[in-house]
Amino acid sequence: MRQTDNRKFIFLINPISGTRGKSSLQQLIAQKTSEKGIEFNILPTNAEGNYDFLRSVIEQEGITDIVICGGDGTVSAVMAALQGSPTRVGIIPMGSGNGLAFAARIPKDPVKALDIIFSGKASLIDGFLINGHFSCMLCGIGFDGKVAHEFALEHTRGLQTYVKVSMRNFFTARPYPFRITIPGNRDPGVGASANGGTVSLSVDAFFISVANGDQFGNHFTIAPKASLEDGLLDIVVVKKAGRFSFLLSVIRQVLGGYAVQTSPGAKDRRQVLYFRTPSLEIANPEYAPLHIDGDPAAPSRELSIRIVPKAIWLIQP
Structure with missing residues (x-):
């Protein structure tokens, strides 16, 4: 098969993500990619979520692009396995x-998404680590963590099911105690105290939400000012x-009503705290539920979180 610009693709297709069938997608991929003269393989995603094998496949077969056909999980x-790779x-x-895709302005229509992929315009985006676990989009502790755990147990997927689970939890939601520590020596314009010292506050x-991108998914923006490439959470x-x-x-937060604060104070009376930092520690004494990029994760009493700048080459519009 003739190659274009020496590109070689692997398409990874998740057979159970979302609500749409995948057979027509495979046909579309085969047709459009062949028309472009690009060599490719189509592989199923790994049920265990382990993609460590990709690096050796990339090296041995000269793969230039990995295309993920699936959801945020x-x-x-896949990005956890490829962080730092060219x-x-x-x-x-x-x-x-589809939180990361929508944050990167990648459309849901497969034909339009493929057109963006074929253009080959990639730029570096950040990721972050939460207790050593790589995340590319968002982690949540508390209410949305509990929703993620219950959503994972549902027999049907999609927005309607997510809304149903969220509403059910809204009427039983409770606050959790946290202690947030933000290290000093940061730029005061992105969340430091005026003197650059460490900020520590207890809050119920x-x-x-710790956001690298701007949203939960489905264009529901929780951090309207977030950027995938600014080196900040x-x-x-x-x-x-x-x-x-x-x-x-x-x-109000979703609609962008709260401005980014220079620093949250220990006695801050605002209902929503919205600030930026490259790292933070969160004490979670009651083990509030946790999700990482929409997938339920085991809660932890102590959470250490830090940005990983320029982690992934993402093809974007």
Whole structure:
């Protein structure tokens, strides 16, 4: 098969992500990629989420691009294996939320997503580590962590199921105690205290979101000012309040109503704390539920989180 610009693809297709069938997608991929004269293979995703084998395959077969056809869980697992690699990564969004794809402005339509991939315009994006576990998009502790755990047990996927689980949890949501420590010696414009010292605060909160991209998924933006490539994490803390105030605060945050703060103070009275930092520590004494890129994760009493700058070459519009 004739190659174009010496590119060689592997398409990874998750057979269970999202709500759409995959046979027509495979036909589309085969047709469009062959038309471009690009050599390719189509492989199923790994049920265990282990993609360590990809590096040796890339080296042995001269693979230039890995294209992930799946949701955020698959995207996160593949990117964890490829962080630091010069291999370009493309996404054809096929999941329930598609948070990273939408944050990168990659459309859900497979034909349009393929057109972006064929253009080959890749740029470096950040990732981050949470207790050593790589994340490319978002982790949540508390309310959205509990939703992720219950959503994973549902027999059907998709936005409708996610909304149902979220509403069920809204009426039973409770705050959790956290202690947040933000190291000093940071630029005051991105969340440091004026003197550059360490900030530490205790807070009861419904949830804490640590965002590399701007959203949960489905264009639901939790950190409207977040960037995939600024070397910073956007932190959103929704504090304890009445249920109606909780809902209004989340809506206001989603609509961009809260400005990014220079620093959260120990006695800050704002309902939502929204700040940026390259790293932080979170004490979680009641083991609030945790998700990483939408997938349920085991909760931890202590969470150490830091940015991994310029981790992945992502093909974007």
